[in-house]
Amino acid sequence: MNGGGGHVGALRSFLKKVVQFVIVLATTLLGLVAVTFFIGRVVPIDPVIAIVGDRAPAHVYERTRQELGLDRPLIEQFVIYVKKAATGDFGNSVLTTNPVMTDIINVFPATLELATLGTIIGVIVGIPLGVLAAVKRGSLLDQFVRVLGLVGYSVPIFWLGLMGLLLFYAKLGWVAGPGRIDVTYSYLYTPVTGIVLLDTAMQGQWDAFWDAVSHVLLPACLLGYFSLAYISRMTRSFMLNELAQEYVIAARVKGLSEMRVIWRHALRNAAVPLITVIALSYANLLEGSVLTETVFAWPGLGQYITNSLQNADMNAVLGGTLVIGTVFVLLNLVSDLLYRLLDPRTR
Amino acid sequence: MAGSPALSHPTGWRAWLLSPEPHSRWQARLGRFYLGWRAFSRNPLAVIGLGIVLLLILVALFADVIAPYSPVAGGDLRTQRLLPPSETFWLGTDDQARDIFSRIVYGSRITLFVVVLVALIATPIGLLVGTVAGYLGGWVDTVLMRITDIFLAFPRLVLALAFVAALGPGIENAIIAIAITSWPPYARIARAETLMVRNSDFIAAVKLQGASTPRIILGHVVPLCVSSLIVRVTLDMAGIILTAAGLGFLGLGAQPPMPEWGAMVATGRNYLIDQWWVAAMPGIAIFVVSLGFNLLGDGLRDVLDPKAAK
Amino acid sequence: MLDIQNLQVVFGTGRLRVDAVKNVSFHVEPGEAYGLVGESGSGKSTVLRAICGLAPISGGRVLVDGKEVTTPRTKAFYRTVQMVFQDPYASLHPRHTVDRTLSEPLAIHGEKDAEARILQALREVGLGPSFRFRYPHQLSGGQRQRIAIARALILRPKVLLLDEPTSALDASVQAEILNLLDDLRRKMGLTYILVSHDLAVVAHLCERLLVMRHGEAVEETTSAALRSGAASNDYTQSLIQASQGFTRTTKPPLQSLAG
């Protein structure tokens, strides 16, 4: 019932939103940079040693220090960093010697692949479980879902990961072991997207594809389980909320089937806050589960950042963190947009 | 009012507790508590959770009595190392020939310490940031929420790692690091809750009595956010233990030979396949305790959350 | 006692601008009860909220006891003017006992003797001491509204702003609250401004009233005039009509109820 205004008003408010978003993104990122940067500088690890090694003579050490600009005042270093970062240049990684951006482009697809599959599993399984638990509140099924979720919350991921490997890979041989693809196949395709499943499929290397599937299955299920635990819980609670609403009764009054009432009416409404939950859980998975990646020898972002941090490779840490921050903010935006799309009240 | 059914009337101390007309603030409070307990105790899972948490506390308190061996001093490396569970060593021994059972028993203290401290640090921060932002709105809200977003968008483990790196490894610093990374979601929850109540009539009513902003926030807004936050925090306990374990796994948590469960699992990782008990026993302990906190949190939610209670 | 001059309240800006109250003026004598009626969204509540500082005064003046109010309001103002809200379910803090709710204003204003004053306040609104340690959810709507009135009265204000104090209540409970308000006014010499959409309620409690529509004052009239069905304004007339129950256009209107 928006009166007057018309297109001009809508356009202006849209532009305002865009400007607002850009400001939010910029300040958040700047804040991220600042926090990471200064944390990076207080870490009592000498990045120079990380490069020149333990036994380098003093002059090599000193020269490298200057090359890295570490002899300048902190503020100056920060300004230089921000200036460069604004152009997408996060410097070079000490560990891999590549530009950090290149590295991240290399490792991110691995994490993306895993996180996406994990989230898909979490959504496909978690939502129906949550819905059923809510519909049959207090039933055996509800308790089962609750315990399943709680177990997901409680078990150390590396433990579950290794146990999974031991059982499904070593003992049963149902899935392939750690890594993304067998060496036999690893040179049969050329990485284009960096997502092995996509690359192999696009290039018609079906043997390689299935091998990659069997590699990704276990870690994806593991992450999927954790995301399922969270999603099913939240779904249940949102659904309980919706099922208590009057419009659900109204839908029943209309003579709709219970299926339709639950899945079309209640879930459709529960989906609105669920979007945020799913986005959040996806973002968390995208952050890269260091532990999962370690256990499954998955060369992803989590391992990259952790490894860089441990080796005082601050450029890489900063870059990685910024990428994650950006992903986070973008996901927030997307979930916001979806929210708007799903909930007419916020349009 | 009309139509309320006649309930059988209790007698004795229960009558006193349930008295519809308590005579003092204390009696009223106890009565509330009792009712809450009754609702809580009808949920068997929640009671199990409470039992586990109580057990954890008891074990932590009486660790010296319960543990048959020293948690730090190992036995003979040649003969007592990596022994499977037996009558002498109920849960086996680890790579330093230490009794795993004793270590788990003593480790409960650290676990409890971690959990309680994180809760005590993170909850108030989140609560305060969230309620202040939500209540005051405007630029305060913008600034506080931007900061929250930054911390939220920060990879959690990286932030923890960075803090631990900056402060030096050790359990206290790990706790601070975990606390610093756990408050943003609490702030979000508290803010959302505050936004819901800030325009409500009862807040307007205290405003109309001339209450100052701090008074409104602390006395009127905070209590409303606390219950959902308590629930969330207890649910997060598992996450906290596991993050501590994760830090331990990365060598940044507790210092050896501290019997921190996460660190124990981390060491046990090296023996996972053949000497499974080294990792499995503390792993099970973590699982049971976080399950306990989870169940307790679930139960508390039903008691504390008026929406769920209805 | 209260003087409202050309009051204007505007919410939001630009496309979202809402002129909730436009140029409303009225005057209330000490000890008088003054009514505000009008359809939903006509700005009745907003007038009250503007008076006590819960809504912004965008134009015009509000004078209490001859003095213009300040923003933010002083503590002294709150001792003079208090408000009772429409929804008894929303106006009490769900986690505070009656005791806490009533002791809060005393604590804020540093009043001593809380114990006795609380018991007295409960008595005044017709509730026994047994209600003292109850939580709002343990009270009926009518009881809640009594607590809200007690809270408003515990500081001994001179002016009470009543925002539809009975519209959420059953007819029988409404009668009790109206009686109570009537009593209190007489006993304490209070000044009321009563907002309601129920003409009968306003007529019952107030001497004079203002009819509002779309944020504007339509006409000021008296209860007596209402009772006699004398309204100069069409809108007021239609309100009077509607308040008399359903009228079947096909059948002759039910004269019996109109009296």
Next chain:
Amino acid sequence: MTKPLLDVEDLRVRFHLRTGTVEAVRGVTFQLGRERLGIVGESGSGKSQTGRAILGLTPPPGEVTAKRLAFDGIDLLTASKRTLRTLRGGRISMVMQDPKYSLNPVMTIGEQIIEAYQAHAKASRGEARDKALAMLEAVKMRDPARVFSLYPHEVSGGMGQRAMIAMMLVTDPDLLIADEPTSALDVTVSMEVLRILDELVTERGMGLIFISHDLKLVSSFCDRVLVMYAGRVVEELEAKNLREAKHPYTQGLMRCLPTLADDVRPLPTLNRDPAWAL
């Protein structure tokens, strides 16, 4: 009155709660023809639960029993879920109290009406759409095509309530239960809504159960009135005779309303007699 449309005998609704059993409705008996039946009573007296029990929509911990609960000869208690579903919305409808909460916030009003129609009539989308538009027009919606594509939050309370009525009447039911359909509305708007309901009863010969706590309204709108107290019907009488009610409760309810007509001070209040609830 010929064969009654709805026959209710000794209807009981119980809620088994942790704290004991709440009997929300205790032995309600009435029959309904093609007429306007009002149910009044104070809050919590069991009006809504009676209405919901008829539709088989008593919420989960509730239990419904009755000696007889029949609609047009169909026993509603033993009817299969399927039968119930076809009845619900098809032949019996219910207009709920608050349009703000009873319309699905994420579906357009048109969609919701179409959905109701298609649940009972085999109709193409186009037909359903035409029917929905016609229905919106029938409830005196000013610009049906526009309202059709609006979301519930985009319409005012009065429009929402009319949309709700359109949705519930699109299947041309024989019985409509209206649970406080006007209490959320302005006096002026509520008169319009009532007028629509009235027309439907008189023109389509529909049975109407009109639930309200507003005695004045019920007495002026309905043919017959049931007065409920604590889950029981304490009195049943012709609406126009409400002034002459015999039960002290009804009398009390009538008297405690302030009126423009006379100025009683203090207003009489109800002195609840515990015996009423027995």
Next chain:
Amino acid sequence: ATPPDTLVQAWQSDDIISLDPAEVFEMNASEIIGNTYERLITYDIKDVSKISGQVAESWTVSPDGKTYTFKIKPNRKFASGNPITAEDVVYSLQRAVALDKSPAFILGQFGLTKDNMKDKIKQTGPLELTFEVDKPYAPTLVLYCLGNSVASIVDKKLLTQNEKDGDWGYNWLKTKYAGSGPYIMRDWKANEVLVLERNPNYEQKTPLARVIYRHIKETASQRLLLEKGDVDVARSLNPEEIAAVSKNPDITVQSAPKGTVYYLGLNQKNPNLAKPEVRQALKYLVDYQAIADTIMKSKGEVHQNFLPKGFLGAESNNPYKLDVAKAKELLAKAGLKDGFSVTMDTRSTAEITGVAQAMQATFAQAGIKLEILPMDSKQALTKYRARQHDIYIGNWGSDYQDPNSNADTFAANDDNSDNAKAKPLAWRNAWDPGPLTAKTRAAVMERDAEKRAQMYKELQKAVLDDGPFVIFLQQTEVAAVRKNVQNFVLGPSFSDNDVSQAKKN
């Protein structure tokens, strides 16, 4: 399963930061350099005293002991097809000196600098060059250093093509390859995989077409992969895993002692540790044998002198044993009857932490409260190099096969002041070895091998008795190899781990 012509290894390679031989200093990368590049000189990995030419056909040393003349083998080619000439060798050595990366001191210690290298390293014919050192060092020292990975021969032509701004092709070579060894470094994805491929131009064709190193951080994962046959060799198994896989009939466990010793560094800035009795007492408070038999089983042998076995003059006597009574006596003499508290900077790797805890337990028996400070290795090093530790537990691997490598760091300290330029281990522990420094310097010049060995024995004795180092183990490298793999060789240093003759049946 792995392809028959490919050897797949699982290892932990997160420390590889460059594959430029002039920069490589870490163990994993030097193994790659060892298998993909050649040097002038090589030695027999079964007996390191047998030095032979690799790219060099022959060499002579001038009578004054300062000029070495090398003749290059004719008709050798780089993987790129370019011929190997003396020009390439000169270029390679000059490049290492000029780039001046971490391992450059191995050549630099002979008085070579960016400014004088053109005069000191000279091409004297198409296949002949001279290499001039500043003092008459023991020739074995010079030759061992020329056999080090820093002195690997790189393809001048290829590098010149890829040079940018006079960087000697450094930025290119970090991740690329320009050598002549048995394998070509085909592909390196940091922290993921490193692929070697047969070099068709190598004089002796390798049996395998490909060697793949997979980075698998988790040792348990390595083991699972090995047992399933998805890798052929697992390189980072821990002792228990080795014990377990050695029972597997499909797997053999290979091991080789490495030139790395494990030690505790006792900071002499700590007044307690500065007492000679305390230093001694600590040496009696380590249960050497138990550690070697359990926690470090198959990863190390008891060894208490600073020269690893196999080095010229290396001592193999291990006089210290766990003796709490003796230690208490010594402590009492030092006036610390009730013990004292001390911290130990510990890198958080499983084995170091394990050893540290074992020591913590034995120290406690004499009343010494040892607090372990776990930290990551870069952090520990930073602290160590700032002399801020109490005790540092670590290991030291010799940079080249000559005893000077270790003597120089354990037994010499030219300047013990806080801002000294050189930071040998003695300096890091704030220890002034007194006359030992001069003795170390003299030993380098001794050209008589017999006498030289004797000098090192004396140095070792002195450090063993009084030095601030509790040396307890010499590292053994272990690899679990599937039975069908043959000729997989673990050499005495990491660059000697050789897969060039490996094959699978």
